[in-house]
Amino acid sequence: DAKTTQPPSMDCAEGRAANLPCNHSTISGNEYVYWYRQIHSQGPQYIIHGLKNNETNEMASLIITEDRKSSTLILPHATLRDTAVYYCIVRVNWSARQLTFGSGTQLTVLP
Amino acid sequence: DAGVTQSPTHLIKTRGQQVTLRCSPKSGHDTVSWYQQALGQGPQFIFQYYEEEERQRGNFPDRFSGHQFPNYSSELNVNALLLGDSALYLCASSIQEGSGTGELFFGEGSRLTVL
Numbered sequence: 001d002a003k004t005t006q007p008p009s010m011d012c013a014e015g016r017a018a019n020l021p022c023n024h025s026t027i028s029g030n031e032y033v034y035w036y037r038q039i040h041s042q043g044p045q046y047i048i049h050g051l052k053n054n055e056t057n058e059m060a061s062l063i064i065t066e067d068r069k070s071s072t073l074i075l076p077h078a079t080l081r082d083t084a085v086y087y088c089i090v091r092v093n094w095s096a097r098q099l100t101f102g103s104g105t106q107l108t109v110l111p
Numbered sequence: 112d113a114g115v116t117q118s119p120t121h122l123i124k125t126r127g128q129q130v131t132l133r134c135s136p137k138s139g140h141d142t143v144s145w146y147q148q149a150l151g152q153g154p155q156f157i158f159q160y161y162e163e164e165e166r167q168r169g170n171f172p173d174r175f176s177g178h179q180f181p182n183y184s185s186e187l188n189v190n191a192l193l194l195g196d197s198a199l200y201l202c203a204s205s206i207q208e209g210s211g212t213g214e215l216f217f218g219e220g221s222r223l224t225v226l
Contacts, residue, residue, distance in 0.1 A: 034214075043115070043201050043217030044154065087153060098144065098167055099203075099215060101153030 004088045009106040012082075018075040020105050022088030025069040031092055033064060034099070035073045037084040044087065044101075047073065078109045113138065115204050115218035123224045124192050132187040132221045136204030142166075143185040144215065145177060146201040154201055160185050161207050189223075197225045 005023040012018040024033065034049040048055055048062045050071075055062045061074040075082055085104040116135045124130050136143050142161045146154035156169035160179035179185045183204075189196055199222050203215040 041219075043203075043219050044215075045217070046214035049214070085153075098156045098159065098169070099146075099154075100156065101146075103153055 004090055004102050006086070006088050006102060006105045008103065009108070011108050011110055012075075012078045014080060014109050014111050015077055018078040018082065018107055018109070020073040020075075020086050020088075020107060021070065022073070023070045024088070024090045027068050027090050028092075031090045033062065033068075033071050034089040034091065035060070035062065036087045036089065036099070036101075037082075038087070038104070039081075039084040047086075078107075080109050080111060083107060083109045115202055115216050117200075117202050117218035117221050119221055120219065121222045121224075123226060125226050126192055126194060128192050128225075129188065129190045130192060130223060132189075132200050132202075132223070134185045134187070134202030134204075134218060136183050136185070136202075137216045140204035140206055140216070141183050142205045142207045143179060143183065144203045144205070145185070145187045146203065146217075147171070148199040148201060148220070150198070157187070192225045194225050197223060199223075 032049050032051050035047040036044040038044045048057055048060050050062045050064055064071045085106050087101050087104040089099050114137050118133045144159040145157040148154040157171050158165050159167040163179045174190045176188045199220040201220045202218045205215045
């Protein structure tokens with residue numbers, strides 16, 4: 001699976017959009033981009049995933065560049081409960097269950 | 112609908128001892144994976160069980176072993192504990208085949224401290 005690069009930490013004001021970047025320059029054509037987050041002392045939680053098109057669900061939006069070498073997770077209206085470590089993961093396909101976690105981005109939402 | 116449940120939530124062992132951790136997958140899920148998360152790091156894949164067999168394994172020694180039961184629940188066993196085995200052990204369940212997003216559902220974890 002392709003390696004990902006994320007900033008170690010980011011801050012965001014409550015109520016504002018949080019934009020979390022991820023670089024995956026070695027991504028292959030059949031690899032999906034997944035985002036999980038881990039709130040302190042809890043297990044990781046699935047957020048969203050995509051292949052090449054932008055995706056949106058009730059939690060977030062995922063913007064993937066045309067060349068697929070980077071992506072951005074957008075939390076449109078961040079709340080204090082969104083403070084967590086966010087992991088960007090690239091893997092071959094959805095049926096491959098193993099996830100390779102990096103160090104992630106610690107997002108802190110400030111009041 | 113209960114999610115993934117793990118037990119115990121916390122435990123303390125001494126070097127050389129053995130430990131067994133347990134996991135019940137989310138209802139309807141047939142695949143269980145185990146991850147080790149050291150403090151300040153992302154989770155690391157240990158192995159995955161499906162149809163009571165180990166299907167994939169990460170870079171972990173044979174001291175780490177597992178089992179899956181007919182009801183899809185699973186156990187993780189670690190023998191000859193080392194100080195470095197202190198970590199949060201996470202269980203994740205999923206559906207092996209069929210439709211869905213392919214997401215994994217994680218439990219809250221079992222925090223193991225080795226003294």
